[in-house]
Amino acid sequence: MMDSNTIAAWVAAVAAIVAAVVAFFALWPAQRAAKAAEEQTRVQRELMYQSAQPYVWADIQPDDQQGTMLHLVLGNAGPTVARHVRVFIDPPFPQVSGHIGRSTVAQRRLREGILSLAPGRIIRWSLGIASDLMKDEEDTTVYRVRVMADGPYGEIEPVETEICLSDWRESLDAPGGSLHHIRKSIEKLVRAVDGLKNDV
Numbered sequence: 001m002m003d004s005n006t007i008a009a010w011v012a013a014v015a016a017i018v019a020a021v022v023a024f025f026a027l028w029p030a031q032r033a034a035k036a037a038e039e040q041t042r043v044q045r046e047l048m049y050q051s052a053q054p055y056v057w058a059d060i061q062p063d064d065q066q067g068t069m070l071h072l073v074l075g076n077a078g079p080t081v082a083r084h085v086r087v088f089i090d091p092p093f094p095q096v097s098g099h100i101g102r103s104t105v106a107q108r109r110l111r112e113g114i115l116s117l118a119p120g121r122i123i124r125w126s127l128g129i130a131s132d133l134m135k136d137e138e139d140t141t142v143y144r145v146r147v148m149a150d151g152p153y154g155e156i157e158p159v160e161t162e163i164c165l166s167d168w169r170e171s172l173d174a175p176g177g178s179l180h181h182i183r184k185s186i187e188k189l190v191r192a193v194d195g196l197k198n199d200v
Contacts, residue, residue, distance in 0.1 A: 072107070134165050
């Protein structure tokens with residue numbers, strides 16, 4: 001028969017084992033919570049990092065004033081200055097009559113790099129008249145445009161775009177916005193006033 005000291009020792013041992021098991025199971029959620037907190041901190045740091053980086057892009061766009069010209073456009077939609085901006089176009093956009101050399105110079109300049117591009121800044125280079133660029137109806141060449149730049153935290157993630165000029169065929173070539181229509185209305189008013197002057 002066990003004496004009271006032995007029973008007390010066994011009870012203490014069982015209590016210690018139970019306490020160790022409870023501590024072990026309590027430790028697991030604490031470790032999960034610590035890992036979740038680390039992940040949350042990493043995500044917040046990444047969001048802060050991304051929100052401070054420039055967002056540099058390149059595309060083709062129609063001319064805002066008359067709609068028939070196509071431009072190669074470079075812009076920075078991010079909140080900070082982009083530095084050492086490089087744009088690689090493969091294959092290069094074609095040359096058209098009347099603009100021979102301009103497109104080549106623009107594409108070479110972009111390949112070599114623009115020193116800096118401020119937030120909200122957009123630079124345009126004329127590629128030529130859209131109908132000349134898209135006169136070959138069988139042409140389905142895909143131009144791969146890759147934009148690279150440096151931000152406040154070093155090199156930003158490259159932005160890649162694929163452009164097919166034939167996608168623009170038969171698209172509306174009227175200039176956007178209301179300023180064009182306002183100008184036309186003013187021209188009509190001027191003609192009407194001139195006509196009234198002649199009648200008087």
